[in-house]
Amino acid sequence: MIKNAENIIVGISIGDLNGIGSEVVLKTFEDSRMLELCTPVIFANVKILSFIKKNFTSSVMLHGIDKLDQIVPGKINVYNLWREGIDINLGTNNDKVGEYAIKSFVAATKALKEGIVDVLVTAPINKYNIQSETFKFPGHTDYLDQELEGNALMMMVQDNLRVGLLTDHIPLSEVASHLTEELIERKIQTIKQSLIQDFSINKPKIAVLGLNPHCGDGGVIGKEDDAILKPVLKKIFDKGTLVFGPFPADGFFGSGQYEKYDAIVATYHDQGLIPFKTLSFGKGVNYTAGLNKVRTSPDHGTAYDIAGKDIADYNSFKEAVYLAIDIFRSRNQYEEISKKPLKIKEKQL
Known part of the structure; x- marks a missing residue:
């Protein structure tokens, strides 16, 4: 069944919290009309995003949830994936922050696989600080290639x-x-x-x-x-x-x-x-x-040099959300058409 626009759930992995990811994500949803197109679910922590939000102009209201069955349409849902605090220093490289970037990405991918979210949009990561004994991939794409068909x-x-x-x-x-x-x-x-x-x-x-x-x-x-x-x-x-x-x-x-x-x-x-x-x-x-699932991302990196300066351009991230929604719809239509048998009218003699 083809979903109504507002029921398309967009999972968002938060990326490197010391970069511009949080800024471009939240600025994308400053426009309330975005919530008519989809329901966002950010995999992070609502208190940390509220703290980071103070560094740039934003009036968005965040809706914290503790379980994924609590997602509310029309809200910017933040799934509290962790409870502990994180030392945030915008514009700096930090291996611990890299761990949380991957925690967000892995959880969002799992939700995508299970059909809890319909599409995945990933904020930028730092390819160096994400490496660990449990995550040895150059980036998002290689991990998704392993996890998705x-x-x-x-x-x-x-x-x-x-x-x-x-x-x-x-x-x-x-x-x-x-x-x-x-x-x-x-x-x-x-x-x-x-x-x-x-x-x-x-x-x-x-x-x-x-x-x-x-x-x-x-x-x-x-x-x-x-x-x-x-x-x-x-x-x-x-x-x-x-x-x-x-x-x-x-x-x-x-x-x-x-x-x-x-x-x-x-x-x-x-x-x-x-x-x-x-x-x-x-x-x-x-x-x-x-x-077999839809994933998009902006075409830029963490941009540490401008993180927290309220000057990050969010257009690429917004376009990533648009494209994910468009492809999701297109795939649904393609599948619906593929299921319909080809009907050939018999030529009347």
Whole structure:
């Protein structure tokens, strides 16, 4: 059954409490109309958020709950995941604060898996202070890939601009060795399926960027594009997927060529994220495609340098909430349509 908008429950992991996460989360819900779109549930502690709130202009009213069956529509629910106090020093790196960031994220993910919340929006974490004996993941995406069904793929979204990655958080020196036929086919299929079910695009067109400058110039500047990318993309195209490339990455965005496609696939992290963040004007969203649940996040980090100064731009987080809701609706509609048998009227003779 497709949910009414106000009944969509958005789980929010609070991220690094010393960063700008709390600020962008609470400022997002300053606009009371947001509560007509969804019911937020923040996994943290209401007293700590009330303390942090004093550092920036905010009039939001927080509703503390001690159990997840106490969620109230129309309220900014804060699930008291812990009771103890935390030493908060905005703008500083603290390993103890990192522990609570992961505690929030793990609990929110569990609620997502169990269907208590419908979608998950994650505030920024510090990838260094979250590491422990019990959490050894580079970030949110890798943990979600383990906990949720499917194959996680990092996709950056801003309106009709969608940039997916073949490889994400790995050293540049290792990118070429990761570009196998199996990985490329799997990632392209994940992007295609996401465009269909998450963005309601029936016949998506996908462009792939080359690995080397000028796509290797016929092997003069690297052989990976000719030896790996081109034959795999042809194979995928011949099977019916509208995938094109590889294209030289240097002029692809500046020429406006990206506007012809429903998604662009970069071979490595910065190849995709530098042009994306340049074009998205602070409203970009990081979406984890390919999983059986919906997770989004803003496209920025903890921003310690401006934490507590009341100047953090919350637009990316707000867009992350919007996108999570839109994808949730789109998936529900896709599933409803998929369940209906195809009815073909008999031609009357």
